[in-house]
Amino acid sequence: MAESITVARPYALAAFDEAQRTGELAAWSDMLELLTDAVSNEQIQGLVSSPRVPKKQIESLVLALSGEKQGSTRVNFLRLLLENHRLILLPEITEIFQSLRAEAEKTVEVVVTSAFDLTDSQKQKIASALKTRMKREIRLNCEIDPALLGGVVIRAGDRVIDGSARTRLSELASALA
Numbered sequence: 001m002a003e004s005i006t007v008a009r010p011y012a013l014a015a016f017d018e019a020q021r022t023g024e025l026a027a028w029s030d031m032l033e034l035l036t037d038a039v040s041n042e043q044i045q046g047l048v049s050s051p052r053v054p055k056k057q058i059e060s061l062v063l064a065l066s067g068e069k070q071g072s073t074r075v076n077f078l079r080l081l082l083e084n085h086r087l088i089l090l091p092e093i094t095e096i097f098q099s100l101r102a103e104a105e106k107t108v109e110v111v112v113t114s115a116f117d118l119t120d121s122q123k124q125k126i127a128s129a130l131k132t133r134m135k136r137e138i139r140l141n142c143e144i145d146p147a148l149l150g151g152v153v154i155r156a157g158d159r160v161i162d163g164s165a166r167t168r169l170s171e172l173a174s175a176l177a
Contacts, residue, residue, distance in 0.1 A: 005096070008089040011081065012096035016104075018073055025101050031066050031074055032094040038065045039090045048087045058082060107137040110156045115148040115165070130156065 019028035038044050047053050047061065062078055081087050102108060112118065112126060127138045134156065145153075150165035 004089055005092050008092035009096055012093045015077055016097050016100045029101055032097055036090045036094040107139055108156050109139050111141045113143045113145050113153045115146055115150050118142055
């Protein structure tokens with residue numbers, strides 16, 4: 001894993017620099033996400049990594065999978081990945097690209113896990129408090145996990161705020177033991 005991220009980093013940095021230079025961060029991001037999903041498919045992975053499939057055929061497949069007509073720079077980037085046998089690194093390239101984009105746009109992806117569905121008011125309060133605390137725009141994703149019993153667990157990057165009832169009960173049990 002560490003080796004693939006090391007190999008993927010220069011590609012992600014080059015893509016990010018070009019996307020930022022041309023003001024096309026969203027278009028690059030969408031293309032990378034779409035192709036990452038495609039390359040994650042076992043059948044497509046098999047085709048892409050097979051030495052029996054001609055490169056022209058793989059190129060046609062990748063360009064077809066990339067969605068709407070891509071700019072020449074993005075097409076050249078895909079061809080470069082194909083030529084250097086790096087299409088399989090798209091998940092790592094995309095991960096690095098997305099973190100660079102979030103840093104540049106001062107945004108953070110936050111996952112809020114709760115025992116029950118949160119109301120819009122609760123979501124707004126959480127997003128507002130996190131925006132103030134982190135000084136970034138917040139993109140909130142909500143999940144439900146009945147095992148929490150109550151409260152919420154908030155994950156923003158490597159930060160975790162655990163306010164779940166399950167954790168509180170566990171802490172209480174440890175204190176009483």
